[in-house]
Amino acid sequence: MQQNRMAGYRIKAQPYFRAVGDEVELFEAAHRLKLPVLLKGPTGCGKTRFVEYMAWRLGLPLVQIACNEDTSASDLLGRFLLNRDGTYWVDGPLTLAVRHGAICYLDEFVEARQDATVVIHPLTDERRMLLLDRKGEAVQAPPEFHLVISYNPGYQSELKRLKPSTRQRFVALDFDYPSASHEAIVVAAEGGVDPALAARLVDIAHRSRQLKGNGLDEGLSTRMLIRAARLMRDGLSPLSACRLALSAPACDDAEICTALQNFAEAHFSA
Amino acid sequence: MTAMSDFTIMESAETLRRIDKLPLSLRGAQVRTVLLPTHPRSSLHAFLHGMLSRRVEVVRRTAEAEEMLRPVLEDNRLALPMDSWLKSKQNSLCRAAAAHALAHWRYSPAAQAIDGLKPIGRRVADAIEDARAEALLLDDYPGLRSLWKPFHEADESSGVSLDALLARLAHALLDAEYHDGNFWVDKARRLFDAQRDHLSDYSGFRHLASILANDLGQMRVRFEPDSGRYLRYRDDNTWLWAPDTETVVIATNESNEKMDDNPSDSAASGAASEVPTERDDAAQATALYTYSEWDYRLGREHPHWATVLERAPTLGELDAALRANVAADRLVRLPHCRTRRTTHPSIIRRRYLQSEGDTLDIDATIMLRVALRQGSLPELNVFSAIRPSPPETSVLILLDLSASTNEYAAALEKRATCQLAERLNDGYHRVAVHGFCSDGRHRVFYHRFKDFDTPFDEACRNRLLCAHSGLSTRIGVALRHAVAQMRAELPRRVKILMVGDGEPADIDVFDPRYLPADVAHVIYTTRRRGIDILALSFASGATASEVADNATNKGDEDIRQSQLVYNANTFTAAMARAHAFIAQ
Ligand SMILES: Nc1ncnc2c1ncn2[C@@H]1O[C@H](COP(=O)(O)OP(=O)(O)OP(=O)(O)O)[C@@H](O)[C@H]1O
Ligand SMILES: [Mg+2]
Numbered sequence: 109m110q111q112n113r114m115a116g117y118r119i120k121a122q123p124y125f126r127a128v129g130d131e132v133e134l135f136e137a138a139h140r141l142k143l144p145v146l147l148k149g150p151t152g153c154g155k156t157r158f159v160e161y162m163a164w165r166l167g168l169p170l171v172q173i174a175c176n177e178d179t180s181a182s183d184l185l186g187r188f189l190l191n192r193d194g195t196y197w198v199d200g201p202l203t204l205a206v207r208h209g210a211i212c213y214l215d216e217f218v219e220a221r222q223d224a225t226v227v228i229h230p231l232t233d234e235r236r237m238l239l240l241d242r243k244g245e246a247v248q249a250p251p252e253f254h255l256v257i258s259y260n261p262g263y264q265s266e267l268k269r270l271k272p273s274t275r276q277r278f279v280a281l282d283f284d285y286p287s288a289s290h291e292a293i294v295v296a297a298e299g300g301v302d303p304a305l306a307a308r309l310v311d312i313a314h315r316s317r318q319l320k321g322n323g324l325d326e327g328l329s330t331r332m333l334i335r336a337a338r339l340m341r342d343g344l345s346p347l348s349a350c351r352l353a354l355s356a357p358a359c360d361d362a363e364i365c366t367a368l369q370n371f372a373e374a375h376f377s378a
Numbered sequence: 379m380t381a382m383s384d385f386t387i388m389e390s391a392e393t394l395r396r397i398d399k400l401p402l403s404l405r406g407a408q409v410r411t412v413l414l415p416t417h418p419r420s421s422l423h424a425f426l427h428g429m430l431s432r433r434v435e436v437v438r439r440t441a442e443a444e445e446m447l448r449p450v451l452e453d454n455r456l457a458l459p460m461d462s463w464l465k466s467k468q469n470s471l472c473r474a475a476a477a478h479a480l481a482h483w484r485y486s487p488a489a490q491a492i493d494g495l496k497p498i499g500r501r502v503a504d505a506i507e508d509a510r511a512e513a514l515l516l517d518d519y520p521g522l523r524s525l526w527k528p529f530h531e532a533d534e535s536s537g538v539s540l541d542a543l544l545a546r547l548a549h550a551l552l553d554a555e556y557h558d559g560n561f562w563v564d565k566a567r568r569l570f571d572a573q574r575d576h577l578s579d580y581s582g583f584r585h586l587a588s589i590l591a592n593d594l595g596q597m598r599v600r601f602e603p604d605s606g607r608y609l610r611y612r613d614d615n616t617w618l619w620a621p622d623t624e625t626v627v628i629a630t631n632e633s634n635e636k637m638d639d640n641p642s643d644s645a646a647s648g649a650a651s652e653v654p655t656e657r658d659d660a661a662q663a664t665a666l667y668t669y670s671e672w673d674y675r676l677g678r679e680h681p682h683w684a685t686v687l688e689r690a691p692t693l694g695e696l697d698a699a700l701r702a703n704v705a706a707d708r709l710v711r712l713p714h715c716r717t718r719r720t721t722h723p724s725i726i727r728r729r730y731l732q733s734e735g736d737t738l739d740i741d742a743t744i745m746l747r748v749a750l751r752q753g754s755l756p757e758l759n760v761f762s763a764i765r766p767s768p769p770e771t772s773v774l775i776l777l778d779l780s781a782s783t784n785e786y787a788a789a790l791e792k793r794a795t796c797q798l799a800e801r802l803n804d805g806y807h808r809v810a811v812h813g814f815c816s817d818g819r820h821r822v823f824y825h826r827f828k829d830f831d832t833p834f835d836e837a838c839r840n841r842l843l844c845a846h847s848g849l850s851t852r853i854g855v856a857l858r859h860a861v862a863q864m865r866a867e868l869p870r871r872v873k874i875l876m877v878g879d880g881e882p883a884d885i886d887v888f889d890p891r892y893l894p895a896d897v898a899h900v901i902y903t904t905r906r907r908g909i910d911i912l913a914l915s916f917a918s919g920a921t922a923s924e925v926a927d928n929a930t931n932k933g934d935e936d937i938r939q940s941q942l943v944y945n946a947n948t949f950t951a952a953m954a955r956a957h958a959f960i961a962q
Contacts, residue, residue: 362421
């Protein structure tokens with residue numbers, strides 16, 4: 109029953125992940141010592157992929173929760189529901205992960221509501237305990253359980269910062285877009301295009317990242333480049349693929365979109 | 379890129395350039411720098427910024443209608459002669475010119491010595507360098523060829539004048555498919571192609587150019603200055619060559635003059651204010667904060683660059699006339715505008731855990747049942763309701779207390795502030811009144827007349843009315859501090875109303891563009907964060923109308939709005955504008 113419950117959370121095949129530095133060893137060390145991990149980095153730079161890869165490597169189920177401003181404590185912990193016989197408790201995803209010793213990945217954790225942030229406090233210090241106050245239960249985390257949260261320091265306004273009391277409970281891994289050559293290898297592999305084309309896409313992204321804070325909140329991410337590459341492989345012309353996957357979705361400012369498309373036009377002619 | 383948006387940006391850059399030309403002593407006094415309403419970003423700026431990894435300016439070069447001007451390059455600026463270009467071609471010429479400038483900035487060495495180069499030799503060297511730089515850029519960015527190609531039209535029919543030959547040469551060097559047929563052009567193409575594997579060897583191509591110039595001499599081709607007819611996207615290449623000695627002399631004279639200006643300038647501002655000593659500041663300041671400042675030349679912020687000292691204001695005598703005016707203002711009826719409570723999404727919210735409402739909050743209801751069965755004390759607020767939320771808008775009025783706001787403007791500022799603080803005390807708004815002045819980047823003084831949670835009482839009003847104006851105006855840093863104060867006000871709607879003369883200045887800044895650019899940057903980033911900002915500017919009658927006149931000449935509504943400067947006669951209009959901003 110327990111195994112079945114988690115079957116859907118297991119990662120069956122090895123995810124493609126190309127390490128930039130020693131992040132794999134560092135994560136394993138943190139896991140051995142049961143230290144919760146904070147992944148810092150811009151959107152689409154491979155944080156989620158890294159966690160998937162680590163879950164596969166460590167042979168642990170992975171529970172992912174995308175947080176938003178409506179994510180409350182009960183969304184993480186669980187809640188009472190009603191049926192004919194009265195009320196019954198349903199575990200939330202975090203509780204599930206704790207009970208079954210999974211890796212729990214809270215994506216964009218700063219977005220969550222205040223009451224959700226304090227829930228993880230007893231879980232991330234020496235107690236390693238989840239308190240279900242509504243139910244009156246304390247769940248002790250097994251040794252395998254590992255809490256990972258992600259955080260994008262870039263576009264988060266100053267108004268949304270991790271509180272020191274939360275931040276200081278974590279060890280942190282800094283993610284950033286990798287070097288151009290490394291990123292091109294990832295784009296070529298994931299997008300299924302040749303390295304020269306991937307390198308051109310990466311250059312477009314590098315140009316766009318110069319504009320961060322100057323009209324763009326965030327430069328083009330690896331994720332977007334991979335999408336553009338796939339569209340090209342599927343037969344779309346390079347300029348159409350760049351418009352569809354890069355310049356149009358990147359922002360709403362027409363001038364900036366034009367500039368982004370101009371970067372693409374510098375590489376590819378119509 | 380649309381021609382229109384490009385136009386406005388160039389306008390503001392042009393304004394700044396005009397200020398640049400003025401003698402320093404005039405800059406502060408008679409010319410009002412424009413507080414750019416948003417960050418000036420056209421796609422052209424953004425394209426160059428991304429490609430160069432640094433910020434450059436794109437400005438408009440004005441020309442007489444018939445003149446054929448070329449773009450002009452400087453280290454950080456590209457001037458485009460938009461007026462001498464056909465409307466229908468402006469867009470493509472702008473892009474081609476920007477890409478050509480990019481080629482020079484990336485690959486051409488600047489300010490080369492002319493070294494006795496004859497005029498005809500220089501023109502050939504120019505043409506070869508243009509082609510070399512473009513070819514280098516095309517290696518990385520082959521797509522740019524299609525920007526330039528349409529302008530390469532010269533061929534046999536263009537003739538064999540120097541201008542035509544050079545244009546035909548350029549055509550042959552850019553377009554592999556084009557075959558010219560002229561002996562000299564074909565030879566040039568052959569020699570150029572032979573060196574294509576060594577494009578980065580600048581001197582090799584200078585040598586090539588001198589061979590070709592020699593040939594022209596033997597062919598008895600007459601020198602003629604550039605007519606500007608061909609390849610209009612290409613700049614005049616002055617940037618490539620070192621200025622001749624004459625210009626250098628003029629430049630040094632100019633800078634000497636500036637040096638003479640400065641001491642008297644700063645001495646004047648020093649004398650005008652009783653500058654408190656360093657020790658006084660430390661004792662008086664209740665808190666210290668550091669902030670970064672935007673440097674437009676670097677295109678990034680100097681971290682921890684400026685220091686804000688919070689301390690009580692210096693108080694002067696209470697001016698009876700001002701006091702009477704404030705009392706009179708109280709009687710004036712303004713068109714009543716209050717926050718439109720029904721339309722703004724952030725003001726109407728579904729509130730949970732209410733004691734009454736239109737629907738049950740399911741979570742709360744279940745908890746109620748659970749509590750009842752457990753026999754513990756139930757929470758009875760199980761409804762949810764749509765409610766307007768009381769005090770939703772927080773307004774911070776930031777007052778310029780510097781000496782540059784003369785007494786006339788200062789009085790108007792204080793009247794405006796008093797009136798706003800009193801009228802907004804209506805249960806829907808939270809108001810704070812802060813003020814600032816500065817004395818160099820490490821002494822930005824910040825005074826809190828009224829905080830959000832303190833009442834606007836008689837004592838508070840008196841302090842405001844008596845506050846002494848002195849020192850300078852480092853708006854950007856003060857604004858950063860004000861924004862930091864607003865953090866605690868979230869998630870209410872937050873607005874900052876700056877009341878002053880809209881003119882940043884400080885004793886340790888001599889570049890007239892630096893502080894305005896910093897302010898524009900703060901405003902831009904703050905607005906992106908969802909905090910609204912309006913600058914309400916006051917000045918004495920003459921200055922006010924002059925600026926307003928300037929403003930009406932401009933087509934752009936946004937610039938005009940932000941440029942409006944009010945005086946005593948237009949005080950009511952100013953207040954209406956402030957109220958409209960707050961109600962927005
Ligand atoms: N080092 C890498 N190895 C393999 N693939 C990578 C790597 N970096 C990025 N990717 C690719 O980039 C895509 C986006 O990465 P991912 O979804 O992990 O981003 P993220 O950092 O989690 O973004 P967000 O913060 O938006 O969730 C992945 O689907 C993957 O294809
Ligand atoms: Mg040139």
